[in-house]
Amino acid sequence: MKPMKLVMVGNGMAGVRTLEEVLKLAPDLYQITVFGAEPYANYNRIMLSPVLAGEQTIQDIMLNDVDWYRENGITLHLGKKVVKIDRKNRTVHAEDGTSAEYDRLILATGSLPFILPVLGNDLDGVVSFRDIHDVDRMIDAARKFRHAVVIGGGLLGLEAANGLKQRGMDVTVVHIADWLMERQLDETAARMLQKSLEQKGLKFLLSKATGQIIGNDGRVTGLRFKDGQEIPADLVVMAVGIRPNTRLAESAGIHCDRGVVVNDTMQTYDPRIYAVGECVAHRGTSYGLVAPLFEMGKVCANHLAQMGIGRYTGSVVSTKLKVTGIDLFSAGNFGGGPGTEEIVLSDPAGGVYKKLVLKDNKLEGAVLYGDTVDGAWYFQLLREGRSVAGIRDHLMFGQSHVGDTGHLGQNKAAAMSDEMEVCGCNGVCKGNIVKAIKENGLFTLEDVRAHTKASSSCGSCTGLVEQILASVLGGDYSPQPKTKPLCGCTDHTHDEVRRAIREHKLLAIPEVMKFLEWRTPDGCPSCRPAINYYLISTWPHEVEDDPQSRFINERAHANIQKDGTYSVVPRMWGGITTPAELRRIAEVAEKYNVPAVKVTGGQRIDLLGIKKEDLPGIWADLDMPSGHAYGKALRTVKTCVGSEWCRFGTQDSTRMGIDLEQAFYKMWAPHKVKLAVSGCPRNCSEAAIKDVGVIGVDSGWEIYIGGNGGIKTEVAEFLAKVASAEEVLEYSGAFLQIYREEAYYLERTVHWLQRVGMDTVKQRVLEDAEGRKAAYQRLLFALRDEKDPWRERAKEGVQRHEFETITL
Amino acid sequence: MSDWVKVARLDEIPRLGARVVRSAGKEIAVFRTAEDQVYAMHDQCPHKGGPLSQGIVAGRQVTCPLHGMRIGLEDGQAVAPDHGCVPPIPAKIEDGAVYLRI
Ligand code: SRM
Ligand SMILES: Cc1cc2nc3c(=O)[nH]c(=O)nc-3n(C[C@H](O)[C@H](O)[C@H](O)COP(=O)(O)OP(=O)(O)OC[C@H]3O[C@@H](n4cnc5c(N)ncnc54)[C@H](O)[C@@H]3O)c2cc1C
Numbered sequence: 001m002k003p004m005k006l007v008m009v010g011n012g013m014a015g016v017r018t019l020e021e022v023l024k025l026a027p028d029l030y031q032i033t034v035f036g037a038e039p040y041a042n043y044n045r046i047m048l049s050p051v052l053a054g055e056q057t058i059q060d061i062m063l064n065d066v067d068w069y070r071e072n073g074i075t076l077h078l079g080k081k082v083v084k085i086d087r088k089n090r091t092v093h094a095e096d097g098t099s100a101e102y103d104r105l106i107l108a109t110g111s112l113p114f115i116l117p118v119l120g121n122d123l124d125g126v127v128s129f130r131d132i133h134d135v136d137r138m139i140d141a142a143r144k145f146r147h148a149v150v151i152g153g154g155l156l157g158l159e160a161a162n163g164l165k166q167r168g169m170d171v172t173v174v175h176i177a178d179w180l181m182e183r184q185l186d187e188t189a190a191r192m193l194q195k196s197l198e199q200k201g202l203k204f205l206l207s208k209a210t211g212q213i214i215g216n217d218g219r220v221t222g223l224r225f226k227d228g229q230e231i232p233a234d235l236v237v238m239a240v241g242i243r244p245n246t247r248l249a250e251s252a253g254i255h256c257d258r259g260v261v262v263n264d265t266m267q268t269y270d271p272r273i274y275a276v277g278e279c280v281a282h283r284g285t286s287y288g289l290v291a292p293l294f295e296m297g298k299v300c301a302n303h304l305a306q307m308g309i310g311r312y313t314g315s316v317v318s319t320k321l322k323v324t325g326i327d328l329f330s331a332g333n334f335g336g337g338p339g340t341e342e343i344v345l346s347d348p349a350g351g352v353y354k355k356l357v358l359k360d361n362k363l364e365g366a367v368l369y370g371d372t373v374d375g376a377w378y379f380q381l382l383r384e385g386r387s388v389a390g391i392r393d394h395l396m397f398g399q400s401h402v403g404d405t406g407h408l409g410q411n412k413a414a415a416m417s418d419e420m421e422v423c424g425c426n427g428v429c430k431g432n433i434v435k436a437i438k439e440n441g442l443f444t445l446e447d448v449r450a451h452t453k454a455s456s457s458c459g460s461c462t463g464l465v466e467q468i469l470a471s472v473l474g475g476d477y478s479p480q481p482k483t484k485p486l487c488g489c490t491d492h493t494h495d496e497v498r499r500a501i502r503e504h505k506l507l508a509i510p511e512v513m514k515f516l517e518w519r520t521p522d523g524c525p526s527c528r529p530a531i532n533y534y535l536i537s538t539w540p541h542e543v544e545d546d547p548q549s550r551f552i553n554e555r556a557h558a559n560i561q562k563d564g565t566y567s568v569v570p571r572m573w574g575g576i577t578t579p580a581e582l583r584r585i586a587e588v589a590e591k592y593n594v595p596a597v598k599v600t601g602g603q604r605i606d607l608l609g610i611k612k613e614d615l616p617g618i619w620a621d622l623d624m625p626s627g628h629a630y631g632k633a634l635r636t637v638k639t640c641v642g643s644e645w646c647r648f649g650t651q652d653s654t655r656m657g658i659d660l661e662q663a664f665y666k667m668w669a670p671h672k673v674k675l676a677v678s679g680c681p682r683n684c685s686e687a688a689i690k691d692v693g694v695i696g697v698d699s700g701w702e703i704y705i706g707g708n709g710g711i712k713t714e715v716a717e718f719l720a721k722v723a724s725a726e727e728v729l730e731y732s733g734a735f736l737q738i739y740r741e742e743a744y745y746l747e748r749t750v751h752w753l754q755r756v757g758m759d760t761v762k763q764r765v766l767e768d769a770e771g772r773k774a775a776y777q778r779l780l781f782a783l784r785d786e787k788d789p790w791r792e793r794a795k796e797g798v799q800r801h802e803f804e805t806i807t808l
Numbered sequence: 809m810s811d812w813v814k815v816a817r818l819d820e821i822p823r824l825g826a827r828v829v830r831s832a833g834k835e836i837a838v839f840r841t842a843e844d845q846v847y848a849m850h851d852q853c854p855h856k857g858g859p860l861s862q863g864i865v866a867g868r869q870v871t872c873p874l875h876g877m878r879i880g881l882e883d884g885q886a887v888a889p890d891h892g893c894v895p896p897i898p899a900k901i902e903d904g905a906v907y908l909r910i
């Protein structure tokens with residue numbers, strides 16, 4: 001088939017990102033031609049501010065050089081401005097006569113700086129701040145002249161002013177509003193910002209309206225305000241806003257309303273013509289930050305690649321000011337309004353100001369000045385629209401996990417030296433990450449993971465990696481959106497996949513992929529295990545488990561080790577064993593030359609370093625059930641000795657633990673599940689950091705849920721107090737079943753609880769007695785007749801091929 | 809001199825899975841895709857020697873079980889942005905049997 005012709009007008013950040021996505025999805029579908037009015041290949045416009053400030057060079061900020069276009073077979077017309085779209089003949093024409101035909105056209109023409117309609121705005125020395133050309137002119141002026149005036153005290157204006165100051169000019173910022181960045185900041189924060197900028201030597205004239213720019217011999221010499229005051233100026237930078245560049249679209253009769261109007265699939269009124277980036281008006285909004293533009297690009301590419309499933313539904317944005325030494329972050333609606341409440345921390349002397357705006361128990365907006373460490377976290381809460389009722393009392397103090405494993409704050413990230421290790425699991429230093437971000441033009445956490453492996457293992461350094469991204473990129477970094485697809489094979493979210501499986505009674509992985517139009521023929525290592533779990537948990541006894549869609553540990557029912565051997569952890573109910581059992585373990589260890597025998601942190605015994613071929617034999621000889629130490633499943637139920645032996649014990653915690661373990665044994669779950677039972681509040685089995693923790697008291701049992709002792713310690717929350725052991729089983733079983741049915745794959749109980757809220761769970765487990773009983777019954781039904789996987793493999797020859805090597 | 813050696817019946821290798829073949833003390837991973845192509849290579853990940861045969865097979869790639877590096881089954885090359893390569897071993901199917909050239 002002959003490839004279709006795809007033409008793009010505008011060679012900027014949004015457009016080229018769209019092409020990258022198209023090439024990823026459908027590399028051969030189009031023959032691509034790009035027109036760019038600027039004489040440069042694609043560069044990181046955001047970084048013009050550090051270039052102006054002398055902190056980076058143009059070479060540093062190139063994202064795609066001309067070789068990239070060549071390697072991808074793209075015809076690139078640089079320095080050619082398109083002036084006409086002939087929609088009838090589907091051709092675009094550039095100023096110099098170059099033309100190109102299209103089957104599909106992308107408009108990515110960006111914005112134009114707004115120029116104040118005052119006398120003298122065309123004088124030599126009056127510039128805007130938009131592209132490399134503008135920056136060159138400013139750098140040149142800084143060499144020759146002294147007085148710079150920046151009109152506009154917004155993000156762009158302040159970055160321009162800072163850059164010119166760094167280049168040695170005497171800079172005055174003129175702003176029409178009463179305080180700086182009035183669209184992003186409230187007055188208190190703005191005053192603090194102004195003070196620190198003044199300390200850097202900038203001057204400010206606020207509440208000033210420019211009347212005229214005065215000049216001599218065609219060159220600017222000063223500024224006159226409407227109130228008559230005059231100041232000298234050799235350079236005037238207009239940074240008073242941008243307007244979507246719709247000229248070309250309008251001249252072609254494409255509907256525009258402030259921006260080029262597009263629908264949720266990024267199509268304009270001419271269905272062959274798409275538009276992305278700052279030139280667009282989507283649902284009445286135009287965006288001026290790259291994060292939403294990249295989201296648009298992704299959706300547009302999906303449709304161009306004929307996948308037809310992405311939708312762009314708008315974005316919440318956050319901003320940061322890229323002035324070295326100043327930490328400023330704002331997001332969402334921080335202005336307040338009816339029904340909102342504010343939490344404010346104000347320490348002007350200490351240089352810290354934070355304001356959080358809440359509405360209906362959700363975070364609506366945030367302004368942080370002086371300490372922006374938690375910006376990413378607040379932004380995530382904001383976008384997810386998650387209830388913060390439960391964490392309200394410490395919300396202001398930020399994401400509390402400030403610890404050794406990396407969550408140390410962005411100031412720290414910026415201050416870290418390049419050799420300092422960020423990701424302990426993969427041995428990645430800060431320098432590697434910064435280099436990867438710069439060299440490969442990375443923008444998201446996932447990109448960094450793919451290129452460096454940092455934070456791709458245990459994830460505990462995720463916060464730090466995000467902060468490094470933020471410190472390198474400035475405001476264009478945004479944490480992952482809440483509508484995250486399950487994986488790269490689809491645009492559907494976990495919820496959507498679960499719903500489809502339930503509502504359409506899908507019973508096998510290929511069926512799910514077909515129904516939801518997966519992009520890959522048989523998925524990937526992220527989605528296959530997730531779908532497999534969703535299937536078996538939704539339709540127990542009806543769906544057949546797919547071993548090939550399980551990670552090796554769950555496929556072989558043993559933990560793979562770094563040298564390719566396996567470990568075996570048999571179940572010891574509630575941590576209780578017998579001399580006979582210990583003897584058997586000892587004999588097995590000797591018979592198979594097991595190199596290491598270890599008591600685990602979960603009250604049982606681990607045989608390490610076992611060859612895969614020996615697994616079935618060892619299981620047969622041990623004759624003990626699987627401990628599922630390898631699975632997203634019920635792991636251990638830790639117990640203490642309890643009232644049977646302990647002088648303080650109030651309840652028989654060992655028995656309770658064994659009962660729980662035997663009831664829920666063989667339970668697959670979204671993630672691993674650990675339980676513990678203690679006989680009194682001294683809590684020797686550490687029940688407070690378990691997914692379900694049970695603590696005996698004189699009058700019965702207290703049940704706690706959502707604890708976690710792993711990467712980030714979380715203390716379990718109190719769920720209920722019950723009188724009998726039967727109730728402990730029913731309440732914990734119901735809780736676990738709802739978790740099994742509703743959490744996302746690889747979400748532990750605590751993270752699921754944080755997402756859905758403790759109140760919801762209490763309502764369903766405590767208040768709705770019918771619902772609780774039904775959920776418990778569903779769990780028992782799912783577990784009924786489940787076989788022990790070791791027994792099946794050791795004695796019944798199940799999956800024999802998994803353990804046999806073919807020897808030639 | 810290398811020759812085609814019969815190692816297994818196709819149905820002895822699980823679809824979207826692999827078997828390990830031991831030959832002259834070396835372990836070879838033999839993969840089978842969803843469309844019943846077979847590919848073989850040394851059972852050693854270029855990263856830290858992980859057993860590729862134990863990974864998840866999807867499309868024409870296998871993901872190493874130890875640290876998740878992806879290896880193309882056809883050429884043994886690590887999928888970008890990773891680097892590294894495992895030399896592939898020629899494999900073919902004839903009359904429902906799998907042959908390797910070793
Ligand atoms: C064997 C054991 C260490 C020991 O020698 O004591 C162990 C070993 C492993 N743990 Fe653990 N954990 C062991 C108890 C724990 C505990 C303590 C406990 O259960 O009381 C914790 C903290 C409690 C918790 O989970 O909340 C623990 C928190 C983790 C985590 C972090 C989980 C989290 O959500 O933050 C991981 C990583 C993961 O699961 O993704 C992990 C992962 C692992 C893995 C499976 C890593 C892997 O994927 O290969 C280790 C397997 C080693 C191997 O090669 O066999 N292990 N691990 C313990 C087995 C207990 C058992 O009898 O089953
Ligand atoms: C100094 C500065 C700092 C910034 N800082 C940040 C920040 O910290 N965080 C953030 O998220 N965003 C920031 N931004 C905004 C960000 O750079 C823009 O949102 C983004 O570049 C817009 O991408 P785009 O592709 O829509 O437009 P552009 O990148 O402007 O690309 C449009 C291109 O189309 C070309 N063009 C227009 N018309 C035609 C035509 N008819 N024919 C051919 N070519 C044409 C233009 O010359 C231009 O090269 C900053 C911008 C500037 C200027």
Ligand code: SF4
């Ligand atoms: S056993 Fe647990 S703590 Fe120890 S190295 Fe492995 S994952 Fe880390």
Ligand code: FES
Binds near residue numbers: 856874877
């Ligand atoms: S050994 Fe294969 S990814 Fe590390």
